[in-house]
Amino acid sequence: MKKCILVDVDGVMADVYTTFFKLHEQETGEMLTIKDIAGLLEADAFMNQRKWVSTPGFFRDLPLMPGSREALLRLNDLYKIIVVSLATEFPYCMTDKQLWLHDNFPFITWRQIVFCGDKNVLKADIMIDDHLKNLDHFKGTTILFTQPHNMLIRDTYHTRVSSWAEIEKLLI
């Protein structure tokens, strides 16, 4: 039986930071860099972040994380891929998120998508995520995807990767 991988969307499949930086500059005139916000959770780094992610449309046009489509296309043959997003906090955004997935990852079917409020209820062999709150309680193999909010964390027992090429190296 194929091993099951839980793959997070925002900050792993979707490059949310490029859009966060752009919106922040549009709304405040301030050009932030990764250095300015390293180590801060998204909502602390960008004062309007909670407003943005609650607004219909936000998740519809996010840029892809480089290499994510090609890597997942290959991994989808070898593993049972389940795409998981903590999305029920934002009930007006799930349709956008699913349509974005269908547009950008057409090989991921609706049967492979989970929107939930707590990833602890899911069972799988491997979890790829950018948030420790999800990885820390997971029983299987954990892969931490580097994003600005987690880049200063040094002591982690999760395997850290900074690109989809590194994920492929680990898993294929």
Place this chain on the structure above:
Amino acid sequence: MKKCILVDVDGVMADVYTTFFKLHEQETGEMLTIKDIAGLLEADAFMNQRKWVSTPGFFRDLPLMPGSREALLRLNDLYKIIVVSLATEFPYCMTDKQLWLHDNFPFITWRQIVFCGDKNVLKADIMIDDHLKNLDHFKGTTILFTQPHNMLIRDTYHTRVSSWAEIEKLLI
């Protein structure tokens, strides 16, 4: 630690059949009874059912299954309740479904809601569902909620209930 119960929405928390019968009569002039459709899956019993459940608005105003709110209010204190719906097949309906849950079960938070395409990825102790396709592969205790489509099934190793009062008797 509290035991975890996965509770299905349609046909368990929401009385979908009352709405199916009403819409069928409105659209065809034909008044069906439970006897007419016993044993048929929803889409075979009502020729427009797939259209209805794909249409935004359908899940927003469904009547409650009698006793479900009161029973779940009590069970929510004793168990970890996770509400699960196979909803990613209908990406335009998840917002309706979640708002309906918030209106009718305000004590169920967004953290307790899962929309997915395959319940096999979930782990819990107990599952309450009206579909064998979900119950048959579940590792824990399984409770089959009687609905017209499953009422003719006799040989089942799931515990059958026909009301929320029966569920309470089993679990409290």
